[in-house]
Amino acid sequence: FIEASSKHLGLKDPKLSLKQLASRKVKLVQLLASTVGIVIGCLLGMVPLLFMDPEERQLQEGMFCFYFCVSICNIHVANSSVNCMV
Numbered sequence: 001f002i003e004a005s006s007k008h009l010g011l012k013d014p015k016l017s018l019k020q021l022a023s024r025k026v027k028l029v030q031l032l033a034s035t036v037g038i039v040i041g042c043l044l045g046m047v048p049l050l051f052m053d054p055e056e057r058q059l060q061e062g063m064f065c066f067y068f069c070v071s072i073c074n075i076h077v078a079n080s081s082v083n084c085m086v
Contacts, residue, residue, distance in 0.1 A: 020026060 016026065
């Protein structure tokens with residue numbers, strides 16, 4: 001998807017050699033680009049939170065906590081002989 005989108009935008013493949021791909025500068029640029037992409041994705045993912053009703057958000061946070069606790073309890077049960085009562 002990324003390659004097709006970049007080709008559609010007119011961006012060309014840089015055609016780097018193996019030596020260039022192994023260089024410190026290229027690795028740094030890859031790391032920075034990945035970090036920026038993740039940060040932008042997280043910020044875009046949080047945009048719907050701006051439009052949520054505070055009471056609805058509180059309910060969803062409570063449900064998240066419940067499911068999180070249940071999943072942690074189930075992991076704990078799978079790794080031991082403890083009985084999980086939720």
